Amino acid sequence: MARSVHRPATGALRRYLPILDWGRQYDRSALTSDSVAALIVTIMLIPQSLAYALLAGLPPEMGLYASILPLIAYAIFGTSRALAVGPVAVVSLLTAAAVGNLALPGTSDYIVAAIALAFLSGLMLLVMGLFRLGFIANFLSHPVIAGFITASGIIIAVSQLKHILGIDAGGHSLFALAGSLIAHLGETNMITLAIGASATAFLFWVRKGLKPAVIRLGLPARLADLLAKAGPVMAVVATTLVTWGLGLAERGVAIVGDVPSGLPPLTVPSFDLSLWSSLAGSAFIISIIGFVESISVAQTLAAKRRQRIQPDQELVGLGASNIASALSGGFPVTGGFSRSVVNFDAGAETPAAGAFTAIGITLAALFLTPLIFFLPKATLAATIIVAVLSLVDFSILKRTWAYSKADFIAVAATIALTLGLGVEAGVSAGVVLSILLYLYKTSRPHIAEVGLVPGTEHFRNINRHDVLTHPELVTLRLDENLYFANARYIEDYLLDRIGRGQPVKHVVLMCSAVNVIDLSALESLEDIDRRLADMGITLHLSEVKGPVMDRLARTHFLGSLSGQVFLSQYQAMRALAPVDDAPQGIAAQ
Amino acid sequence: MARSVHRPATGALRRYLPILDWGRQYDRSALTSDSVAALIVTIMLIPQSLAYALLAGLPPEMGLYASILPLIAYAIFGTSRALAVGPVAVVSLLTAAAVGNLALPGTSDYIVAAIALAFLSGLMLLVMGLFRLGFIANFLSHPVIAGFITASGIIIAVSQLKHILGIDAGGHSLFALAGSLIAHLGETNMITLAIGASATAFLFWVRKGLKPAVIRLGLPARLADLLAKAGPVMAVVATTLVTWGLGLAERGVAIVGDVPSGLPPLTVPSFDLSLWSSLAGSAFIISIIGFVESISVAQTLAAKRRQRIQPDQELVGLGASNIASALSGGFPVTGGFSRSVVNFDAGAETPAAGAFTAIGITLAALFLTPLIFFLPKATLAATIIVAVLSLVDFSILKRTWAYSKADFIAVAATIALTLGLGVEAGVSAGVVLSILLYLYKTSRPHIAEVGLVPGTEHFRNINRHDVLTHPELVTLRLDENLYFANARYIEDYLLDRIGRGQPVKHVVLMCSAVNVIDLSALESLEDIDRRLADMGITLHLSEVKGPVMDRLARTHFLGSLSGQVFLSQYQAMRALAPVDDAPQGIAAQ
Known part of the structure; x- marks a missing residue:
């Protein structure tokens, strides 16, 4: 009898702690696979975490902090065996838009707001998970998401041009960004532009031309893949060495500079209620977008191995990750698409791969930061541009036009408003419009x-x-x-x-x-x-x-x-x- | 050929000017029926128009102005043959709530805003009519309307208690009103209370007890009906005479006072864009609520005589009425329920009855205003209370509870929020909630x-x-x-x-x-x-x-x-x- 009384508790524990399930069957073979995957993801994540911190308008070390504890938290609470959590492009852009309304980049208020945003978003995800409110995300239709991601990709790429050009510019909509870029075009630093443009060209070549070239040299395809993943690290190393060797920092090339070494700082997020209330709407949008992005890659990967994802527990996992990020000086995180695919392809078998990645990033935070002092910001911008341009895909406009004018209107409005008014206005308008169009359709039935x-x-x-x-x-x-x-x-x-x-x-x-x-x-x-x-x-x-x-x-x-x-x-x-x-x-x- | 080219124009003209249809067949018999109906409606409308101006926080003559040109405009553009347009309780309450946010009652800003509100609401109705957007009103579900009308009736009745007690009090939600009333209860004017209470009691008796009493006296039932309609006029005459004869105004009884005699003033509504933008939301709510209230009574009455209403043209008719109201110093109007039923029962055959009513009210505005100098406000409050308490009907809670919990939640929230936060918040919450509940239901289908x-x-x-x-x-x-x-x-x-x-x-x-x-x-x-x-x-x-x-x-x-x-x-x-x-x-x- 005692056992049967005990069991439900174990069931509930197991529901909320999936680690109890996979943890007991963990063996040497899984350890090997997970370690290899973790190593590859770590190499990929180091430049990404620095770059996405830059995109969010935050100091680079915050990108590293956001790639340590959140990964451990997800390994404990998440249900996907391949999802790689951390800073991602779209959520970093949303963070910049949300926090940029409240404070100036570079100020401590800005950092405090970004941390509070991660905490608030984590709480929201957790509450949605515990109350099984994941269905809320369904109101973001596929076309609206596709349109939003495409428009965000464009905004992100354009926002990074200032680093490639070495000028000051800003704005949260495409027009504001473009206007600001044009106004400052005369201040372009030619050396920065040379570094940025070569890094961008190199990274594009790594994506398209490296693999065939390596195979032509008679090397195995697997090595070619690995080299392609290491492309950004190669660009980072090469441009850092050049900048240091030629003393380009003194000639106006913006560099990452001093990045404090050490473990993530234990942080108490701000409990300022007026800050919370001004961030609440943005935190909600970030939670939903982050969840949708994460769950769709998690489900795709799980289906390939006939595994299943529990969406409500995924909310708990992502909620825990964001709270962990806030408690360790990071900013909002979610499951990244390309990173998770790499993790999956590299053979990750359990969420432990994420924990091992966290160890890798910890080592980077402890020992590598002095080495990136001379890393040009233009290189990080190049990695962002090359990564996000793969998100841009206007074919959704064609598909929806052919299939359903209501879907087309929703996606066109989402793209136009995201570009014209910014990410939050764009995605909100897309959701509201798709609901209204559906209601309109059903209000005049066949x-x-x-x-x-x-x-x-x-x-x-x-x-x-x-x-x-x-x-x-x-x-x-x-x-x-x-x-x-x-x-x-x-x-x-x-x-x-x-x-x-x-x-x-x-x-x-x-x-x-x-x-x-x-x-x-x-x-x-x-x-x-x-x-x-x-x-x-x-x-x-x-x-x-x-x-x-x-x-x-x-x-x-x-x-x-x-x-x-x-x-x-x-x-x-x-x-x-x-x-x-x-x-x-x-x-x- | 010239004729066939000409015809479509006539068709379009006829669509927008229904008067061209019924006007050509107008004969002596219709004239007689319409005149009798107009006389009865005029007797009913004089005290109502003064009372609803009071409810809206406006000077009494504005009630008369809102009952002249709007009726003519509706007679030209409206499609219902029995609808009696003018100030109504719920729309007057909405007006008070909207304008009360922007100015203090009694100020000229308050009057300017009320006129602008009528104009804006008229424009919106007109645009909805021309673009056939009447379906928007369908998003106000039957239960939400029923709950909103019930809660509004309670708020209106409570808001009039201050006039019955002869004290100063205000507020747009039930709690604000009740708190304000209790705070000033000590200032009650006993003579005012005596007048107000007797008028209220008398009017309730007129509704329930007069008709049987008259019939018991051997008089015809039709006369009994007529007397019942004239109840408010009798109360007005009696309490005015008493107040004048006993000099009660000097003893603290609030009276209507000086009401300017004359035709409605030609008015140019304010075109202040900041005023328009602060009134836009309220104007939209007033337009929709007014349209729904009006169309439902118009359709019910039309069905009884196998006639049809054109909902889109009704929008044009009500839009024209509100614009006419604004141009002649009035406030928002719509088709009134009890007034239209009286018009229908009295035999109104065409919209001309409304035009004749307008003539009756014009005569009142020209010659009767000096006679109502001593009319106690408490009497007008009594006519409002007795009229609106018939709107209060909580049975919708029971019906929805039995039939559909989603409908119940929407109606309960509408009532609670209308009472607790005010009319605009209540009705908006009701609409949004019923849409969300419907979407939720369809998001987890059977x-x-x-x-x-x-x-x-x-x-x-x-x-x-x-x-x-x-x-x-x-x-x-x-x-x-x-x-x-x-x-x-x-x-x-x-x-x-x-x-x-x-x-x-x-x-x-x-x-x-x-x-x-x-x-x-x-x-x-x-x-x-x-x-x-x-x-x-x-x-x-x-x-x-x-x-x-x-x-x-x-x-x-x-x-x-x-x-x-x-x-x-x-x-x-x-x-x-x-x-x-x-x-x-x-x-x-």
Whole structure:
């Protein structure tokens, strides 16, 4: 008995601590795979973490801090076996936009706000996970996400041009950025531009040309892949050496400079309520975007190995990561797409790979920081530009245009507003617009007049199929839930249709596509029934779904209805059309 | 040819000027009926217009002004033959709430803002009418309206208690009002209270007890009705005489005082953009609430005489009325419920009745204003209280509780927030909440596993009916549109259902209840198909609606789908279940 009392607790513990599951089966082979994956991800993550801190407007060491404890936290609480957590481009851009509204980059207020943002976003994710509110993320439709990511990629790339050019510029929308860049173009530092442009060109070549070149040299493809991942590190090493050797810092090349060595500092996030309330909206957006980005890569990778992800526990995992980031002087993090794919391809078997990556980054924070003193910011900007340009993909516009104008409008507005007004306005507008367009669509539903397909019990649209109908019987299939937004439309449509002078005796509403009838629609149906009764016409329903019928049975509606409710439309036709089943009396249409 | 070119113009003119239709058939009999109705409505409207101006915090003459030109404008542009336009309780309360945020009652800024509000609301209604945007009003569900009207009635009644008690008090929520009343309770003027209480008691008696009493005296029922309508006028005359005769104004009874005589002043509304932008939200709410209140009474009355209302032209009519109100020094107006019913019962046959009412009110504005100098405000408050208490009806809470918890939550929140935070917050919260609850409901749709009803071609839920199924075939009926908000849910549900170890070979998604598949859902379906294919399971669709199929046909989906699309589920079962139709191989469930 004691055991069975004990078990549920273990179940709950296991639900919230997936590490208890995979941890007990951890063996030497998993250790080897995870270590190799961790090494590759570490090499990739060092320049990325520095670069994304730069993108967020934060000191480079904060990028390293955001890549240590958050990874450990995710290893404990996360359910994906391949997800690599840390700073990512889009979330860093959102951080810059949110914190940039409150403080100037470089000030301590800016840093305090970025840390508070990570904490707040972590809390929100945790609460959503514990209360199983992950469905909120579903309101971000696929096209809206695609459009948002594309537009963000453009903004990020353009925002990094200032580092490539060695000038001061800023702004959160594309136009503000472009204007600011053009205004300062005359101040371009040619040496910085040379470094930035070569680094960018090199990194593009690493993506496209390196692998074939290496294979042509007769080296194995696996090595070529590894070299491609190490491209940014090579660029970092080369440009740092050049800058140091030629003394380019004195000639105006902006460098990373002094990065404090050491473990992440234990940090108490600000509990300033006015700061929290000004960050709340941004934290919510960051939480949702971060979650959506993370869960989609986690699910894709899990599916490849027939594993499953628990979305609600993922919220807990990402929440814990962000809280860990805030407590160790970092900024908002989430699961990164390319990084996770690399982790997966490199053979990561368990979340322990993330923990090992954290160890790698810790070593970097302890010992490598003096070596990056002369690292040009232009190199970091180049790694960002090359990484984010792969996010830019306008094909979603073509796909949505071909498939659904509503989706097209939502995605076009998301892209335009993200570019024009900034990331937060863009994504919010995309969500609100896709909801409004969906509601608009359902507020003017398709209503089909149907007849019997000869030789079957099946009913189809009289305008699309050769079907049998009866002049005294009008059957309308309502192709939408009946609810407040369309109750009046349906009422108007029906009374209009019946008023056409045909000698109708029975109207049947075929409800096979009606999954909800709310109170507004019920009152409309009562109204329709009353008005039809005034004209001597009876109203019937057919094919009412079980859950809808259960609900109607609790009201007076079924009692006061002038007609009946038929289980199937075929029964309705047999009962209401005078001649039993045979085509006489039933005219082919 | 000239004629046929000319006709469309006449058609458009007639659409926008319904007066061209009924005007040509106007005859002596209609004139008589309309005049009688106008006389009765005028008697009713004089005290109401003064009272609702008081409720809106405006000088009494503005109530008269709002009851002249707006009625003429509606007679020209409106489509209802019985609607009586003018100041109404709920819209006056909304006006007070909107304008009270910007200026103090009694100041000229307050008056300017009220006039601008009418103008802005008129413009919005006009634009909605011309662009056929009346559907926007459908997002106000029946329960939300019912809850809002009930809560508004309570707030209005409580807000008038200060006039009955003769004290100063204010506030836009129930708690603010109640607190303010209690704080000033010590200042109660006993004479005012005596007048107010007797007027209230008298008016309640007129509603309930007068008619039986008159009939008991042997007088005709029609006269009893007329006397009941004249109740407020009787109260006005009696209390004015008493106040004048006993010199009660000197003893602290608040009176209407000096009301300027004359025609409504031609007014140019303020075009101050900052004023417009602070009023825009309120003007929108007033437009929608006013339209909904007006259209529902107009439709109810039209249906009784087998007439039809054109909702989009009603927007034009109400828009013109509000613009007319603003141009003649009035405040927002709409079609009033009780007033329109009186107009209808009194025999109004055309909108001309409204124009005749306008003449009656003009005469009152020209000649009666000196007579109401001594009219106690308490009497006007009494007419308001008695009128609005009939709006209060909590039965909507019981109805929604029994029928649908989502509707209940929306209506309860609307009532609570209207009482607690004020009218604008209440109605906005009600609308947003009912949309969110609907989206939430559709984001977790009902999915039924179905089987064949023996002896038919009909498929029903295996948990509710005795149906035939086949072990290798799983048929799921998706009871909702497939769209972004539920795409992931459906994906998870399906993969979960299939993963239960049954030797499934075919999955059929029965789409009879699917009216929309958006791009997010299409991508989910592609995903599901791919994953099922990995498990050696083919995915089929059945009963896909025409419009949905048209859309799918424009994509690669149908080409890449592992299975087929069947016109009917019956065909799908015959094709996929090995034994043709017969029950062997198909197990009864």
